[in-house]
Amino acid sequence: MAGEAGTCDVQTGGSTRGDTCQDLQKCVYAGYVLCNLNDLCVFHGPGRSLLYLITPAVFMHIHPYRLPFAERKKTVFLMLLFSVFCFFFSFQSSAQAATQAKMYQEAVAQFQRVEKSSSLSKRRDMWTSVHSRFKRVLSKNPSSSYAPKALYFMARSYEELARNSWLKRDARTAVDAYQRAENRFSRNHSWADDCLYRKAMLRYERLNDAGGAAKDLQLLLQRYPGGDKARDARQTLAMLAKKGVPEARIKAARRPSPPRSMIPDSRVPRSVRTVYDEAVDRLKGFRRSKSVTRDDCLRLARVFDALGEKRGAGLYAPRSLYHSGQTYEELGKRSGRRDDFEEAVVRYQRAFDSFPASNSWRDDCLYRKAYVSYTYLKKEDQAYADLIELKRNFPHGDMVANANAMLRKMDRPTRVASAKTSQKSVASVAVFKQPRRRVRTTGIARLTDIRHRSGDTYTRVVLDLDREINFEDHTLAPDPKHGKMHRLFVDLEKTRLGKDLAARVMVKDGILNGVRAGQNDSSTARVVFDFQSMQKYHMFTLQNPFRIVVDVYGDGDSPAPAVVTHAAAKKLPPVKRDHKPTYKERKVASDVLAQLGMTFKTIMIDAGHGGIDPGALDKVWWKDKRGRKHWKIRTREKEVALKAAKILGKKFERKGYRVLYTRTTDYKVQLEDRAMAANIKKADLFISLHCNANRKASVRGFETYYLGKARNNIVLRLAAKENNVDPVRISDTQKIVLDLVNSFKMKESRELATLVQKRCVTGLRRHYRGIKDHGARGAPFFVLVGARMPAILVEMGYITNPTEVKLLRSTTYLERVADGIVQGVEDYRKSLSRVGR
Template sequence: MHRFFALLLLSLTFVCCITLPAPAKAADAASAYAAAKKELESLKRDARRGALREPWERVVSRFDATVREHPRWANVPAAMFHGALAMEELASRSFRPADFEDAARRFERVAAGYTWHVLADDALLHAADIRGNRLGDAVASRKLLDTILTRYPSGDMADPARDLLAALSGAPGGDAPKAPVAVGRSGRLEQGDDVPGITATGDSARPSGSGVTVASASDGVPAPKTPAKAKKGTRSDPAKAAKLYAEARKELDAVRGDAKRAALREPWLRVMALYEGARDAAPEGELAPNAAYGMAVAQEELAARSWRKDDFLAAVTRYNEVVAAYPDDSLADDCMLRAARLRATRLDDADGAHQLLDAQLRRYPKGDMAGEARALLADLTAARITASVQPGPSGSAVPSGQSGKAASPAAPAPARAGKPAVLRQVSWRADNDRATITIELSRETEWRSQYAAPDNGAGRPPRLYIDFSDALPDDAVKPGAKVSGALLTRVRSDQPSSGHTRVILDFRALRRYKVQAVRNPYRVVIEVGATDAALPDGQRPDDSRVSVPVREADKAAPAMPPKDLVEQLGLTVHTVLIDAGHGGKDPGAMSNGIVERNLTLKMARMVGERLRRMGFSVIYTRDRDVFVPLDKRTAFANDKKADLFLSLHVNANNDPRICGFETYYLDLARSDSATRVAARENAVSEKSLSDLQFILTDLMLNAKTQESRDVANFVQDSALGRLRRDGFPAHDNGVRSAPFYVLMGARMPSVLVELGYCTNPDEARRLNSEKYLSTLADGIAEGVSTYKRKLARFSQ
């Protein structure tokens, strides 16, 4: 008997030893979990890394490893939940159904395996949101929501579950609701760890306690924020306010995404009415400032489409009402800045804008909008000084507010001593609908542009003046020239005062125009369109917006901020033109069994197939082995109104050790290697030295440099990330600029991808591998998709 009890005691001791986790193992689990959470939060804040797939997959794998290596750790449910969150973040960027399915299943595993855990109902709500809003399975979503209400009727996810269930009630069968419903915060604590606030995919919010800040006029309506203090005794209906606010946000997103509805007045009025109802339902509640701000934003967006003065005035009034009603709210200074911008850029009221900005800086000197307010105030002050004595067409002073003239402020350059800048030459290219004039100078100098409306009585056509305050024309520059059979009819230069040079441009018609400075060499480029379609991103002659001074030429940009363009034009990427480099009589690079014309055609089809699956419309410059002249390729893209031009090539070098993947955008080369690559790819062109000026003009007119640089970065990062994740030794040669003929003349963002060096034996073997090419095609397509999502974020 004693032996029996001894054996039993020994067995129990052994079982305890193998089942109870050692303190050291628990510490390891906690450390691994904390590191994974830290990486997840870092990745959320890093837009560049967050646009790639590989970092998200790495975070998911870290949470999975924690669960796999420490299955009996007390916080396993939290690790699983955060792994699901990371996958949901990835899915919100990739928009792949498989990624959303993976995220939903992960949340469902948490809820099924740990029904007792505080995160179980959170996991169910996330899974229901994904199934209903992302995967279109309303039936499965309802089942999950019913489980929340049955299993956790008093939990803090019950109310959001009811809201989502109500939204799904109008979605019969497996149809998804029209707009997603936000998943609310859990606000609870895990065992020994805090659960971060959870936000629905696509919404933006700050951590609790910091409020919501709108960084600029390019941002949309914020998510609910830290509430203002409510007055005691105020009767309100917070539930109704929350419901109307959510409906207003959904309706706003829906209108923004529908170009036909956005062109009408009624949908915007409906959005404003919903926000107004949310505000009035709980005027002192936490959502009231946001709802009032939403009314003002919707009014501004309506005004941006109607171009009616009374609509812009109404937007200013609404912003001022937010400030008056909620002066202590974090949105108050945002409203004052937006109202000031509207006064300055839409209503030609610089004095009113000055007053608003002065008041903003007095009230909120340390607010997060103070820097932008000071910058706008400085711009307005510079414009006022410059326009105080405005030279007219004949050199006489003209009051700055005279009807029919809209002036852009000077572009101040650093003060320079010594000789004035030299106006080296004026060149142009024009047809019936569009004209581009390039004014080249020896260095940066102050300049300003001014529009003069046509005067039929005086026989004056539409005219632009470009004034340089410290520049003299070169002796070789002719005083004037007439242009026949084109939109541009006459070009002249004049010197109305000492050290001052004016270029006068006459046009047959002028609907839109754009003036900007470019560096290397320094020049001012003027683009004019006879129709809205010819230059959709240019400003109208009757638009009195104040341009941002060009302090540095390489930062020169159109006066209108990018989001403003996206809002008004609904810019996105629908059609991608894929250009398979070389072809026919032009074989391109050949080495180690690779012929460039064949490989680029194969790769073009692979990338095109993936883009089509992602929802893009794809066209090709060539779909068989034929020769297509370089200038015909971009002309074809322009004719087909493509939104993106993607040219694929294979590189070569006399040094067989050189290898790597690189992406180019159109600009002047900055390195010897970029110059060499451009020279090789340009060799088939029939251009001669006499075309140099036209080439330079095309380079400045159509380069879309910033947009193309963005596309190039996304393609480079996505492709390299894909290759490295699949174990390929890809060498990153980076994003570069070079003057490729094949990219010149494109009226859309355009990039040239060098897939690798066929002269490097190892890289040539990889380029002959189907798996390598498939992975590379996946990465390139993902880069294009990421750029499209970047544009979409501007309008969210």
């Protein structure tokens, strides 16, 4: 009877026992397929997975208690369909993983090859190529284990670039990538501390941010006290402490206790739950009572802290830390002491770190920490970073709405205590805006990068976008009550933030505190500039690719030369008529001239175009054997300009000048970065070399330009070519220049351009016929915008003219052009030195 009860009598199809057994058999097999489908695909590969899934179907055919034929046929068909699906799914998954692994290995091999080669490691294009490879690895599957490693090598690539180029832009890109990589690595990963250490050293060595580097090293010791970089971090902190860096004297955080496994609340001891409930009730009572003393609050906080450190407390431990933060926050409201609020921030952060990743209390911890930092500690930067992290990691949390409201409040103008102060502050801001017409836009643009360069008296910020957009800018008055200076925000229409864009860019250059970007709404991105001081700002756009340039001028910015101080005036002896100055008098006069900025020793030479921008081209047509016409490029402007720049630099060095270059190899330098490089290196002159072009091949001649207004359409078209903009829109740049010429050394630049033009034309006419003198002209060249020294642009000839293009390919011709430029600069220097005679 027992054996009969365990069988399925399929021949009695109408019996209840047979139907039940058939259904049971189907359910068992369906459960088998669904439960093991994923494991089979992952561990056994496509072929063996298919075999394992087909085997039970075959077994059902030969089993003595098999299903009826009609049911068996249908069931087998469904199983085979599942098998085919499993095969393709597993094949695709394994192929994708194998592809990313192969891409990563190839990228690492290229990185090592470039790093080991002394010649390749100095080339910018090689490192950008390596960076692009790792970026493709990251985009293949951002959630895989290769993603943080790819970010690490992306940072390494730009670190090598920064060490060769000395550009702060490269160093900042590397710092941002290291931080993103450290965020993605798990805390026990051996590469995580390397990210923080390399980030700290870059901030110290390349960005001159010793305080920021010390904070990163302190964070390294707090998070990875047993890492392989902990010893180096301690040594570097000791060195920074000797140099007087305040942040380096802060004691490193004690080694954290090992992570506790969160046990269920039901298994937490009753005594812990009782103490916790009583403490929470006391906290609620404290909020309602006005007679609570400071000692009462501190005693309650110690109770919560003890629960937070107690083993076996499960989730009651991080909850207690959160309530401890609330206790200190309440205490700070009553006492007004800053250290109470700082203790609250520390507790909220510890609670956030202690909760499991999926716990719903984590976003509450971040929000309370940001609220206290912003409202009571006036640390807007820290609060902003915490809110951005909350929105990014908890998009569906219950605190997102509050975070958005606080972010909007940060950018909202607040009422100033004194109306007079507000009016005075607003009146002191001079705004120069490029006249902007509304453009028709299609699709959603991406804000891909925020770059900045700082000079002595102004800062240039560039917003890079992938397409042209409409935007609006507004200023906010300073708010001394809340510790806020001037703010400028730019709303970018139909724009979203790029995935790799840093939410906050620290500047700290005396003019800007920082630049932060956020998604104001679903179709508008907002960029906020936090100023330390501002007198005026200027905005204009550049094309190909589209970018918005913001020049911000700080206090004390004056285009005129510095006024002679009273002490310097005393040193300068009175000069009588027909009096021949003595050596001592000439020396004193020379020193005063140096103080006035009227002597120069450093010259920045800019070779126009470069990299993917070839400039003007000399094309040659030819016919193949079949009579078909083809053309090839014989001469590129970028090559002629670079060759001339090196020749000119050697001649200046022979005269005793210090020579700098915007580029020495074939790579592109953005227009807005060329004059800024001269400012940062404190060059005394800026000379940009180019070749001209015209639709008419008969046009030829030599000309020199300075920043100014174009007098005819020919010069306007030339400026459009050099600015890489549409000739239809170049008329707008005229209005930009009218705002700018009074800010820069227009008079000195015009004088220098006149002398260089005269010397070059005179020298070339001695050796060549037909040299036409087009004179020194003003033109709205963006490459000259922002130069804080006399700046000129030399057009050495027309590359589209058959005669002059042969000269431009000649080394002898370029040598003679360089001789004329050097003689013109010498004449300009002598004109300044006559003041001291």
